[in-house]
Amino acid sequence: MSENKILFNSGSFEEISEEMEKLTNNEKSKLELGPNNAESGLAKLVLTLVDLIRKLVEKQAMRRVDGGSLNDDEIERMGETLMKLEMKMEELKKHFNLTDEDLNINLGPLGNLM
Numbered sequence: 001m002s003e004n005k006i007l008f009n010s011g012s013f014e015e016i017s018e019e020m021e022k023l024t025n026n027e028k029s030k031l032e033l034g035p036n037n038a039e040s041g042l043a044k045l046v047l048t049l050v051d052l053i054r055k056l057v058e059k060q061a062m063r064r065v066d067g068g069s070l071n072d073d074e075i076e077r078m079g080e081t082l083m084k085l086e087m088k089m090e091e092l093k094k095h096f097n098l099t100d101e102d103l104n105i106n107l108g109p110l111g112n113l114m
Contacts, residue, residue, distance in 0.1 A: 051114070
């Protein structure tokens with residue numbers, strides 16, 4: 001997340017708007033959909049959501065493993081499934097010419113997604 005923050009500004013609305021634009025003007029992390037780039041923009045959105053869900057599932061899986069609620073077969077299947085999903089994500093990112101940084105969409109004042 002960016003460390004650039006507006007802590008206090010007593011200026012006009014226009015000055016505050018300009019400052020906010022500077023903080024959120026990271027072209028690389030914006031999701032842009034238009035007639036000429038609809039496929040890549042949609043791919044970026046879908047892959048971002050899939051990657052976010054994959055990371056959440058991995059964290060939950062690790063909690064379950066650490067908590068001892070899975071047997072060895074379940075751990076093996078889950079590990080294999082997560083590994084295959086990660087490999088497929090890499091394949092799709094390469095196909096659509098996307099990087100991990102591209103999937104980390106900027107949510108404006110909230111910062112980056114991941």
